[in-house]
Amino acid sequence: MSITLDEAVALITLEADLLDHGQFHEWLGLYTPGGRYVIPTDPDAEDFENVLNYAYDDAEMRAKRVERLLGGRSISAAPPAQTVRLLSRYRMLADDGDTCTLRCAQYLKELRQHRERDYAANITYRLVRTPDGLKIDLKVIRLLIATEALTAVSYIL
Amino acid sequence: MSDQPDPRRFLETDRADGSIYNDPALFDLEMDRIFMHNWIWVAHRSEIPEPGDFITTFVGPHPVIVSRDRKGAVHVMLNRCRHRAATVCEQHKGNTASFVCPYHGWAYGLDGALRGVPHQNGYGQDLDKASLPLVNLRVEEYQGLIFATFDHAIPDLDSWLGAAKPWIDLFMKQGAGWPVKTMGEHKFTFPGNWKIQLENTTDAYHFPIVHKSFLDSVDQETQDILNFVGGTGFVEDLGHGHSVMVMIPELVDLDENLDAPIPERFLELADQLAETYPPEKVRQIIRAVGGSGFNLNLFPNLACSMAFFRVLRPLGVAQTEIRHIAIGMDGGPDIANQARLRLHEHFQGPMGFGTPDDAEAWDRVHRGALAGRDIPILLNRGLAHEEKRADGNLYSDVSAETGMRAAYRQWLVAMTGEPAEETVA
Numbered sequence: 001m002s003i004t005l006d007e008a009v010a011l012i013t014l015e016a017d018l019l020d021h022g023q024f025h026e027w028l029g030l031y032t033p034g035g036r037y038v039i040p041t042d043p044d045a046e047d048f049e050n051v052l053n054y055a056y057d058d059a060e061m062r063a064k065r066v067e068r069l070l071g072g073r074s075i076s077a078a079p080p081a082q083t084v085r086l087l088s089r090y091r092m093l094a095d096d097g098d099t100c101t102l103r104c105a106q107y108l109k110e111l112r113q114h115r116e117r118d119y120a121a122n123i124t125y126r127l128v129r130t131p132d133g134l135k136i137d138l139k140v141i142r143l144l145i146a147t148e149a150l151t152a153v154s155y156i157l
Numbered sequence: 158m159s160d161q162p163d164p165r166r167f168l169e170t171d172r173a174d175g176s177i178y179n180d181p182a183l184f185d186l187e188m189d190r191i192f193m194h195n196w197i198w199v200a201h202r203s204e205i206p207e208p209g210d211f212i213t214t215f216v217g218p219h220p221v222i223v224s225r226d227r228k229g230a231v232h233v234m235l236n237r238c239r240h241r242a243a244t245v246c247e248q249h250k251g252n253t254a255s256f257v258c259p260y261h262g263w264a265y266g267l268d269g270a271l272r273g274v275p276h277q278n279g280y281g282q283d284l285d286k287a288s289l290p291l292v293n294l295r296v297e298e299y300q301g302l303i304f305a306t307f308d309h310a311i312p313d314l315d316s317w318l319g320a321a322k323p324w325i326d327l328f329m330k331q332g333a334g335w336p337v338k339t340m341g342e343h344k345f346t347f348p349g350n351w352k353i354q355l356e357n358t359t360d361a362y363h364f365p366i367v368h369k370s371f372l373d374s375v376d377q378e379t380q381d382i383l384n385f386v387g388g389t390g391f392v393e394d395l396g397h398g399h400s401v402m403v404m405i406p407e408l409v410d411l412d413e414n415l416d417a418p419i420p421e422r423f424l425e426l427a428d429q430l431a432e433t434y435p436p437e438k439v440r441q442i443i444r445a446v447g448g449s450g451f452n453l454n455l456f457p458n459l460a461c462s463m464a465f466f467r468v469l470r471p472l473g474v475a476q477t478e479i480r481h482i483a484i485g486m487d488g489g490p491d492i493a494n495q496a497r498l499r500l501h502e503h504f505q506g507p508m509g510f511g512t513p514d515d516a517e518a519w520d521r522v523h524r525g526a527l528a529g530r531d532i533p534i535l536l537n538r539g540l541a542h543e544e545k546r547a548d549g550n551l552y553s554d555v556s557a558e559t560g561m562r563a564a565y566r567q568w569l570v571a572m573t574g575e576p577a578e579e580t581v582a
Contacts, residue, residue, distance in 0.1 A: 039508060041341055042341070050494075051498070052343070052483045052498050052502065053498075053502055054508040055508045056499065064374040064510070067374070068370045068374065068510055071370060071373065074370035074510075074514050075514050075517045075518065076517035149345050149346045150345045150346075150508075151345055152517065153507050154513040
């Protein structure tokens with residue numbers, strides 16, 4: 001049974017909503033145990049392990065990132081920036097029944113310290129069907145500005 | 158020029174006026190006197206290894222191309238066509254035989270020589286191509302670090318780096334016997350003055366306060382190693398505004414202490430390396446992966462900071478760009494370089510567990526310094542027990558502000574053109 005676009009969009013919309021509303025522990029549960037959350041510095045990179053990324057998080061690093069945002073001990077995340085993100089332009093690139101690859105656009109606004117900033121990105125998801133439902137096995141956020149100067153991002157894109 | 162500020166007004170030995178961060182006229186003067194009359198770091202050798210390789214970057218506000226010509230010589234040239242000033246290259250990096258201006262097609266060689274001018278007969282005899290190369294800066298290199306300057310009168314790079322050179326040699330031991338190479342960078346801006354960043358690289362005092370959440374995210378052994386404030390480290394003034402802050406004395410010379418136990422977090426990596434390398438080499442690689450135990454601050458824009466290059470670029474009086482360039486072993490084991498990349502990602506850059514908190518602190522310094530008038534920024538930590546070594550270098554404890562005082566002493570020399578002896582109380 002193939003993964004439908006509706007199913008896939010429901011999952012990543014849930015992810016976006018959890019992240020915008022600070023429900024980070026619930027967010028952790030959306031990933032497979034071996035899943036990766038990646039923000040490359042090079043928009044053309046595919047071999048993420050051998051290049052520098054902004055983030056290359058396995059389950060342990062994702063959990064630490066959440067702890068950092070909720071722990072109150074990081075001055076740039078006490079409190080974390082407020083964010084509003086919109087996902088759109090969904091396209092199913094591949095689907096072999098248990099695994100699919102979905103690409104979409106994300107536009108995100110952040111507010112912190114009286115300053116609004118924004119980031120646009122192409123996001124590619126690899127989603128897999130598991131006994132616990134559809135999960136994220138890979139999320140690659142290719143920031144439009146990846147090769148330029150960013151500003152501090154003390155939240156989860 | 159009567160409204161030019163007097164730099165002396167902003168600085169005393171143990172303090173600076175808050176406006177040193179936000180006076181626009183002072184910033185303009187800095188861009189001239191500091192960034193056009195000192196050696197400015199522009200690239201690492203590994204970024205342009207082959208003939209024809211180039212990168213584009215900046216010397217202060219000036220866009221430049223750093224290229225390697227057919228004979229292997231490095232050139233740093235203003236990115237500005239000699240005809241009507243258009244930039245001749247907008248790529249971050251690449252390999253080319255020439256730089257061709259997109260406006261009227263003037264073509265320059267890798268050394269900047271003007272090679273071709275379309276429809277040159279329109280100039281008659283009025284165009285001497287030999288006199289119109291891309292403007293070349295003076296270029297010198299030490300240990301793969303490439304510096305450039307507009308000023309052809311200042312002393313050579315060797316004497317400028319002076320007492321910092323042995324520390325650069327030590328820093329490059331992170332190649333574990335292989336040459337050091339760059340492995341990508343994190344680039345970000347913060348809304349504040351560049352000197353706030355310059356100070357931070359020689360500020361051990363902030364580490365346990367600002368980086369609590371980073372320390373929470375590492376194992377106990379690493380936390381203990383990073384618990385250096387109050388330890389036996391030191392900060393030393395190396396002259397010319399350079400300073401070194403030794404946080405972890407055991408990690409100054411990475412080729413020493415090879416018998417020391419391998420930290421727990423590297424045991425798995427050591428086991429994997431042992432399949433290919435003899436025990437001594439494994440230990441050398443592991444120590445290199447962990448990085449150096451010191452920050453070397455080179456005035457005004459480069460730091461060899463524990464395990465990476467920190468490069469700053471002033472964008473405006475209240476806007477600064479920082480690059481954290483990852484480094485690794487050129488030809489070394491992939492798994493060791495991967496480990497270095499993951500360590501870099503963990504702390505550095507706009508999404509690391511360390512840098513965003515640093516940036517928050519710098520941001521707040523800049524905004525806070527706008528409050529009130531005539532309120533000093535204190536630079537006196539560690540002064541009470543600061544001493545002189547036999548060679549005359551000032552030093553104090555690891556959390557002393559000795560490195561900041563060193564940088565500001567050179568700042569005043571550069572800004573006034575007067576030697577340090579006459580400007581320091």
